[in-house]
Amino acid sequence: MKKKKDKKSELEIKCAEYLDGWKRAKADYENLQKNLSQSAEDARKRIKISFLHDLLPVLDNFGQAVVHLPDLDGCDKKVKNDLENWLQGVTFIQKQLEDVIKELGAEQIFAQDQFDPNLHESVDTESDPGKEDQTIIKQIQPGWKIGETVIRPAKVIINEIKDEK
Numbered sequence: 001m002k003k004k005k006d007k008k009s010e011l012e013i014k015c016a017e018y019l020d021g022w023k024r025a026k027a028d029y030e031n032l033q034k035n036l037s038q039s040a041e042d043a044r045k046r047i048k049i050s051f052l053h054d055l056l057p058v059l060d061n062f063g064q065a066v067v068h069l070p071d072l073d074g075c076d077k078k079v080k081n082d083l084e085n086w087l088q089g090v091t092f093i094q095k096q097l098e099d100v101i102k103e104l105g106a107e108q109i110f111a112q113d114q115f116d117p118n119l120h121e122s123v124d125t126e127s128d129p130g131k132e133d134q135t136i137i138k139q140i141q142p143g144w145k146i147g148e149t150v151i152r153p154a155k156v157i158i159n160e161i162k163d164e165k
Helices: 002-067 077-103
Strands: 106-109 120-126 136-141 143-146 149-152 154-159
Touching: 002 077, 002 143, 002 149, 077 106, 120 136
Parallel strands: 120 154
Antiparallel strands: 106 143, 136 154, 143 149
């Protein structure tokens, strides 16, 4: 009888060891799945950021093309109409490109009021006594970010009030 109890106790101990081993293996597997999922998400984010770094100058060039539209007053009506249609097409392509960038999860950084070195890059300063010191006077180039990750800071001109002594 004692031998039977010892055998049963021995089997219970082995079963508990196997169960503990199985639970550890399951936990390790679940952790591996979480780590792989996080690694894949991080890789997707790095790819998006890299792609956006390459794509943003193209969007900037579309913006410059629209800004530098030639004066159409001296053109005849047909040429003027053709150029206006061309401009409408360019602005449509620009909007499509912005939409693609936004679908990738990027959002534009708008330069407003106070200069934030995390979001803005000062490319020049001007002095306007009518505005507060270190406020943004003008945005030169929009910035972009994905979540809290800044892909490109907004390039701005800030107000710098110089004390005259």
